Amino acid sequence: MTEDKPSLQIHLIAGEASGDRHAAELLRELRKLYPRARFGGVGGRHLKAAGQEQLFDLAEHAVVGLTDVLLNYRKFKRLFDRLAADIEARQPDAVIFVDFPGFNLRLAARLRRRLPTTKLIYYISPQVWAWKAGRAKQMEAILDHLLVIFRFEKDWFAERAPRLPVSWPGHPVLDRWDDDAAGISPEDGAERVALLPGSRRREIEAHLPIVAEAARQMALARPGLKFVLLAADMERRQQIERMLERKGLGHLPLEIRMGYALTHLSRCRLALVASGTATLECAVAGLPMLILYKVNPLTYWVGRRLVKLPYIGMVNVIAGRKIMPEFLQDNADAGKLAEAARRLLDSPEALEKMKGELAAVRATLGEPGVNARAASAVRDVIEGRKAG
Numbered sequence: 001m002t003e004d005k006p007s008l009q010i011h012l013i014a015g016e017a018s019g020d021r022h023a024a025e026l027l028r029e030l031r032k033l034y035p036r037a038r039f040g041g042v043g044g045r046h047l048k049a050a051g052q053e054q055l056f057d058l059a060e061h062a063v064v065g066l067t068d069v070l071l072n073y074r075k076f077k078r079l080f081d082r083l084a085a086d087i088e089a090r091q092p093d094a095v096i097f098v099d100f101p102g103f104n105l106r107l108a109a110r111l112r113r114r115l116p117t118t119k120l121i122y123y124i125s126p127q128v129w130a131w132k133a134g135r136a137k138q139m140e141a142i143l144d145h146l147l148v149i150f151r152f153e154k155d156w157f158a159e160r161a162p163r164l165p166v167s168w169p170g171h172p173v174l175d176r177w178d179d180d181a182a183g184i185s186p187e188d189g190a191e192r193v194a195l196l197p198g199s200r201r202r203e204i205e206a207h208l209p210i211v212a213e214a215a216r217q218m219a220l221a222r223p224g225l226k227f228v229l230l231a232a233d234m235e236r237r238q239q240i241e242r243m244l245e246r247k248g249l250g251h252l253p254l255e256i257r258m259g260y261a262l263t264h265l266s267r268c269r270l271a272l273v274a275s276g277t278a279t280l281e282c283a284v285a286g287l288p289m290l291i292l293y294k295v296n297p298l299t300y301w302v303g304r305r306l307v308k309l310p311y312i313g314m315v316n317v318i319a320g321r322k323i324m325p326e327f328l329q330d331n332a333d334a335g336k337l338a339e340a341a342r343r344l345l346d347s348p349e350a351l352e353k354m355k356g357e358l359a360a361v362r363a364t365l366g367e368p369g370v371n372a373r374a375a376s377a378v379r380d381v382i383e384g385r386k387a388g
Contacts, residue, residue, distance in 0.1 A: 008034055009092035010382075011041035012052060013083070013107065015100030017199040017232050018277045020044035020059045022124060022172050023098040027052060029375035040090065042083055043098075045233060055086050058103075076103065084110055094119040094382050101126030105135065105142075112142040119381050123147045123374065129156050130317075140164040145381045147374055150318065151364055167387050169373035170366020173280050177262050177368065190226045193218065193341065194264065194271035194287065195254075196278040197240075199232040203274055204239055206294045211272045212249045213334035218341055219253060225345075227254045228264050230278075269351065270344055272337055275312045279324070283315050283361045288354035289324050290340055291316075292332040315361050323357040 010030065014023040024046035027039055031051060039052050044059025058079065084107060087095060095111060095118060097104035108120050125148045128135045139146060140161035147167055148154055154168045195215060197207035215227050231237035237256055244250045257264050261278075265271065265285035273279055275293040282289045291313040316322050327337055344350055377387040 008037040008382075009090060009094075010034070010037055010039050010378075011087055011090075011092045011095045012039065012043060012047060012098060013041050013058070013095065013100070013104055014043035014047060014098040015058045015103050017044060017059055019099035019124065020046045023047050023096070024050040024052075025172055025175060025371045026096070026098075026123060026374055026378075029371045030378060033375055033379050040092065041087075041095070042079075055083060058083075080107065083107065084114075087111060088114050091115060092118060094121060094378065096378065097122045099124040099126070101135070105138065108142050109138070119144045121145045121147065121378055121381055123378075124149055125153055125157075129153065133160065136161040136164075145377065145387055147377055149370075151366070152318075165381075165387060167377045168366070169377060170368075170370040171280065172370045172374070173277065173284055174365055174368045175370050176281070177284055190224060191222075191345070192226045192228055192268040193345075194268040194273070194282075195227055195229040196271060196273040196282075197229075198274040198276060198278075199236065201236070201239060203276075204236060204243070207274045207292060207332075208240060208243050209247060210292060210294070210332055210334050210337065212244060212247065212252065214272060214337040214341065215252055215254070216249060217334060217338035221338070221342055222345065225253070227252060228268060229254055229256045230261050230264060231256055231258050233258060270341055272341065275314070275326075277314075279313050279315050280361075280365070283358045284365070286355050286358055286362070288344065288351050288358070289315075290327060290337055290344075291324055292327040292337065294329055294332040315358065318361050318364055319357060323361070324354065 012023045012027060014020045020043045023043055027047060027050040041052060042055050042058040043052055044057055048054045080103065097108055105126065111118060112120060120143050122139065122143050125146055126135060136157060140163050143164060145165045146157065147169060149171045151168055154166050157164055157166045195211045197204050197211050219225050229240065231240055237258060240256060261281055262285050265282055265287050268287055271282050271287050271289040273282055273289045273291055275291050279289060279291060293312055311317050311322055311326060312328060313324055313326055315324050316326065325340060380387040
């Protein structure tokens, strides 16, 4: 165990649900290395539960898309200024930025000017390989270390920002897999489909009506089919329950679950999933999926002109081809999803082929122990050693 001074301070900055969870998992490993350190910053409920002395909950303010960012600019500016002033006053030994690039890269640039000796570490790189590739040079100029979660990112940065130290511990979703719990069949033997409309409020507002209506159509066409809907927390669960009641879909053969996502996914045959980290959780579970995403039309129009990738689902990006169907914007239609799901459920051969494709994706994510390796890399940076 590493001995640490009681004055050691490490701040973590996470601004949305997925980053909050990743950061909390990293914090738990850092506390093993630095049991006497103080961990400050901002995040959400997961970071707070992990022991963060939280200035405020930034994750609750998460937004989706360009229009939401513009509408909430003044609020984010106030939060940004408050957080920056607090970090500058405390002068921590290290600040770890987790995803949330629009906010975090600006904060890192300011702290680099104001706190030249503080170690600035970025965990879960902005997807600059998809758009805004010029940010790589900015990151090279302001960061002490970058931790990436996809293997190809390490080579990408080595080519475009060679002076930026980068390490790849693997993808943290691997640490959530419980082999003892995975693969357990439900006692009733029912055929199940997972519904994953997203973890943020606005994502759920956009996607839940689509996946719930698709589920209704599937249940009518396939008696005995059941659904498992995964909610990020109690607040999101309550939002989902209210929306289902308002839309007259409260009678669906549906279980709403929180926690142990991979265990629940392993009990399903197919998933209807909003693009995001959940697609990789499905990949780790070996669960075939239909990927959907719907945002404000202006956000989509701008995004399609800036993003250089032909796919939105991360499993397809990693595979380099469309191994899982995508239903975006106007194609994110309940009828289309229900029909595609019906064809797949009727074709064991197609589902097995998709499982094979997902196994190849999973193999690129690394090995379990990701958070411990990431924490070790952070320790090396703080203590002036070369991180692996």
